[in-house]
Amino acid sequence: MRLIVARCEVRYSGRLTAVLPEALRLLMIKSDGSVMVHADTGGFKPQNWMTPPTVIEEEGEPPVRIVVRKRAGASEDRLDIVIAEVVSDVVHDMGEAAALEKDGVERDLQEELAAAPHWCGEGFRLVRREWPTDIGPVDLMCRDADDAWVAVEIKRVATIDAVEQLTRYLERIRLDPAMGACRGVLAAQAIKPQARVLAESRGIACVEVELAVLRGEREPDLTLFAA
Amino acid sequence: MRLIVARCEVRYSGRLTAVLPEALRLLMIKSDGSVMVHADTGGFKPQNWMTPPTVIEEEGEPPVRIVVRKRAGASEDRLDIVIAEVVSDVVHDMGEAAALEKDGVERDLQEELAAAPHWCGEGFRLVRREWPTDIGPVDLMCRDADDAWVAVEIKRVATIDAVEQLTRYLERIRLDPAMGACRGVLAAQAIKPQARVLAESRGIACVEVELAVLRGEREPDLTLFAA
DNA sequence: ACTTAGATTTCGCCG
DNA sequence: CGGCGAAGTCTAAGT
Numbered sequence: 001m002r003l004i005v006a007r008c009e010v011r012y013s014g015r016l017t018a019v020l021p022e023a024l025r026l027l028m029i030k031s032d033g034s035v036m037v038h039a040d041t042g043g044f045k046p047q048n049w050m051t052p053p054t055v056i057e058e059e060g061e062p063p064v065r066i067v068v069r070k071r072a073g074a075s076e077d078r079l080d081i082v083i084a085e086v087v088s089d090v091v092h093d094m095g096e097a098a099a100l101e102k103d104g105v106e107r108d109l110q111e112e113l114a115a116a117p118h119w120c121g122e123g124f125r126l127v128r129r130e131w132p133t134d135i136g137p138v139d140l141m142c143r144d145a146d147d148a149w150v151a152v153e154i155k156r157v158a159t160i161d162a163v164e165q166l167t168r169y170l171e172r173i174r175l176d177p178a179m180g181a182c183r184g185v186l187a188a189q190a191i192k193p194q195a196r197v198l199a200e201s202r203g204i205a206c207v208e209v210e211l212a213v214l215r216g217e218r219e220p221d222l223t224l225f226a227a
Numbered sequence: 228m229r230l231i232v233a234r235c236e237v238r239y240s241g242r243l244t245a246v247l248p249e250a251l252r253l254l255m256i257k258s259d260g261s262v263m264v265h266a267d268t269g270g271f272k273p274q275n276w277m278t279p280p281t282v283i284e285e286e287g288e289p290p291v292r293i294v295v296r297k298r299a300g301a302s303e304d305r306l307d308i309v310i311a312e313v314v315s316d317v318v319h320d321m322g323e324a325a326a327l328e329k330d331g332v333e334r335d336l337q338e339e340l341a342a343a344p345h346w347c348g349e350g351f352r353l354v355r356r357e358w359p360t361d362i363g364p365v366d367l368m369c370r371d372a373d374d375a376w377v378a379v380e381i382k383r384v385a386t387i388d389a390v391e392q393l394t395r396y397l398e399r400i401r402l403d404p405a406m407g408a409c410r411g412v413l414a415a416q417a418i419k420p421q422a423r424v425l426a427e428s429r430g431i432a433c434v435e436v437e438l439a440v441l442r443g444e445r446e447p448d449l450t451l452f453a454a
Numbered sequence: 455a456c457t458t459a460g461a462t463t464t465c466g467c468c469g
Numbered sequence: 470c471g472g473c474g475a476a477g478t479c480t481a482a483g484t
Contacts, residue, residue, distance in 0.1 A: 017329075031267045032270065044278050159473085304462080
């Protein structure tokens, strides 16, 4: 990884055009070809960047200009860095860093709900995870206490888009006469108010679940008030 | 901006939990409180991070542990960095860097189409930008050559979601008896094939536009074949 | 190669 | 401060 602190001006052209006036910034060049231009503020996001694969050209010693190119379909993405002053320019060999291990993403929520579908509705039994339709798989297909079909869509945060998605699935599923009465349930750690309104207006039930509760790490909030 | 190159292990807990095993990485600490953990690969995205506002605690000299905290609603986001070896630790004062000036985003497309709505359909005249409905504003509301209402949704890249969004708007708009026959037009720099199919199956017209053409920087491709 | 859906999405605007 | 829509979204997975 190469870290250059320099006074520079940056121009991007590609999907849009953008200009950064001359200022002191960090240029981060990773060994995979990524190039990022960071200011000292602005949080997480670089002011400008290019994702791999890239071709990097450099002029001067110390560098006075760095051009990063990328083939993107018919046109070209191009990052043009003009350097007025180099304050620091160092290279660190970092080797391979192990990947991030995450826990708590949607997939984990789906696993827990598949193992205990009663959290989605009383008496629910799992028929199949990733039930296929011709426009994509439904997260869970269950039968309820009356043996009726229920399609469950799982999100970490459910927005109006999740309701649209489940609605599309239900349209397809109900084309099968045997499943013409299939219900829908939206299960999520958090459900946005407008998503809830739209869902209920379409007869789709909403259930908020907590991963920690599903895992039995603690009792439902209900117990906080039980004493 | 502080740049630390160090062998370290990182644990995040908050919206989810995540672990990074010990390896050589770059720790970037911005003066606005942002903290990012970058590996030498993986492109644009840090392996782990925390956005401002944060509280940063540090132990040891050189540092052996850095804890970054954030209040996020009821619970706490926490980034725990345990440092085994510091290879480099430097601070650069970068002052204020000017913001990025972008051109070519959806907003720009909307401005051009508002100024020349005939690109959306023959004889179109603009009635209002950001026409309000109870579920959000429609990009453009126009009248066509026959004085009929037309709602225009503008995207840079139109996917199936754009069709759903315009469909929701049309549902609401048509509740008004005076606009019961309001048509829909999807205008975008690029329209995905599946979005086009869904749109046309719902009677929504599709128009692909080019920003450069709208600005008159060059003639439509048509002229390429006119000679 | 293209499309779809997730993300600790982040970011910005507007109420 | 919360909700919603855009993003050069990026990225991984499936087809």
